[in-house]
Amino acid sequence: MNELFELFTYSFFRNALLASLFTSIIAGIVGSYIVAKRSVFISGGITHASFGGMGIAYYMGWPPFFGAAIFALLSALGIEWSSTKAGIREDSSIAILWSLGMAIGILFVFITPGYTPNLMGFLFGDVLTVQVLDLIWLFSIATLSIVLVLIFYPVILSVAFDSQFAKVSGLPVQAIKYVIAVFVAISIVLSIKVMGIILVLSLFTIPASAANLFVKDLKKVMFGSVIISVLGSISGLLMAYFFDLPSGATIIFTLTAIYLILRIIKWIK
Template sequence: MNEIIELLSFSFFRNALIAATLTSLIAGIIGSYIVARRNVFISGGITHASFGGMGIAYYLGFPPFVGAAIFAVLSAVGIEWSSNKAGIREDSSIAILWSLGMAIGILFVFLTPGYTPNLMGFLFGDILTVQMLDLIWLAVISIICIALLKFFYPTVLSVAFNSEFAQVSGLPVQAIKYISAILVAMAIVLSIKVMGIILVLSLFTIPASAANLFSKDLKKMMINSVIISVIGSVSGLLIAYYLDLPSGATIIFTLTISYGILRVVKLFKY
């Protein structure tokens, strides 16, 4: 216990705990939405597409996260537009942008003179390097997510489970889809520093899938997903510290084990 109190005296560890909590809040809410829509791979597509923006930004000398944010938002809007207006299946759009973004990123990393360790670090993340500005952005996205749910929950619920009925009912389905896609994109970009490009998909999927085992109500699912994500992320962070392991991979491993345990509990309970 004393060692944990001593750890909290270090600003980098406090920042890591706050980042884990805020990221879990965002991933729990948005992850539940994309799981409810049965479209979990949109987060993977946006994440990997953002690598192209990182590569270009790094090559031009700009902050990589600026390029990642631009590419992520354009990819999210592009997926929604191509599946609704261009007649391309959504899974095909995701696959195309996924591979295109990675290809562009790899090409520009290759073209950048010298070694690029910082860019490579984005593939796996490092929650211990989170700065105050990152926490502010995570807090802003968290507040936006909560505010949208508070004021537009019925519309979000209708779009998530039955977008055709919502469209017939006169709800702004396309607007909600575009706004949610952009929000997913921004949440993913902010989560990359914590989990890395490779592991972000799992962060947005595993807690929501675990919560979905016990609840079909979207609001309850989001709450349970946030709880599972916070417990798994904080536990994984502490385990990573004590065993000197990569934080992102340890958090995902912990969340996966938690999912397995909850799955067994459900089998025995029902």
């Protein structure tokens, strides 16, 4: 027990704990919307496409997450535009951008002169390396997520479940979808620092799917998803520290275990 309390004397652990908390709020809210809209693989497509931006940023000597943010935003807008204006199916546009982004990232990392960077941190995340600036961004987006849901919940609900009715009601549905797509992209890029490119998809879907086992109201799903995500993230973080394991993997392992336990409880009931 003393060792557990001693952890809080280390700034890297406090940063990791706060990052897990803020990321859980973001993933719980945004992930619930994605799951409700049945667009789960959008998060995977945006995440993997952002790797192309990281590769180009490395080649140009820029901060990698700057390139990732640009690519993520372009990918989110591209998916939305191609599925509504260009007549391309959403799953097809996701698959194209997913594979293209990864290919661009690999190529630019390969041709970057000198030392080839270690990509494990970007692919699988490392919450223990989170800095104060990362926390500021995560806190800002987590707070903005809560504010937007509290103020615009009816609009979000309408667009997610019945966009045709929302359009008839006079809402600028297409503009709202673009704004949401941009917000989803920003949320995903910030979460990469904690979970990595490979595991972000799970973070945005498992907690929401687990909460959805017991509640159907979107607001309740968001609340339950945040709680599950916080429990899984903190438990996974502690497991990673005490057993010297990758934090992203242990967080997803813990969230999956929680989901399976809740699934069994739901089945027994």
